[in-house]
Amino acid sequence: MIDEGLILPGSGSGPAPAWNPLPGCDGVLLRDLAASAATGGRFSSLIARIAQGSEVSDHLHEDQWEWNMVLAGHGTLILGDETSTFRPGDTFTTPPQTRHTVIADSEDVFLLAVFVPGME
Numbered sequence: 001m002i003d004e005g006l007i008l009p010g011s012g013s014g015p016a017p018a019w020n021p022l023p024g025c026d027g028v029l030l031r032d033l034a035a036s037a038a039t040g041g042r043f044s045s046l047i048a049r050i051a052q053g054s055e056v057s058d059h060l061h062e063d064q065w066e067w068n069m070v071l072a073g074h075g076t077l078i079l080g081d082e083t084s085t086f087r088p089g090d091t092f093t094t095p096p097q098t099r100h101t102v103i104a105d106s107e108d109v110f111l112l113a114v115f116v117p118g119m120e
Helices: none
Strands: 028-034 044-050 053-058 065-072 075-079 082-086 091-094 100-104 109-116
Touching: 044 053, 044 100, 075 091, 100 109
Parallel strands: none
Antiparallel strands: 028 044, 044 109, 053 100, 065 091, 065 109, 075 082, 075 100
């Protein structure tokens, strides 16, 4: 299924999973791809849609590694004490207990995020 210019699950097998708001982060929607329960807790994955001018605010994951690939859009990543910009095709990895923020600058950003072990 093509949704917002991206290929998402649901093609031929019913509707794609719903977009759900990320609590406390206005303008951020998440779409589950692989739930932790479906992988025995080994990993989970999702697509994040961050609206222009919005952000996934400063946070950390106690136990999870997080790997992201930028599918669309340009923005700013604050990872620990370092700030960098990103564009489509870039990837970044966040170790457990590392504070990070993802900001959509002048356009919407779509990220593929994978968490190991899976996020509940």
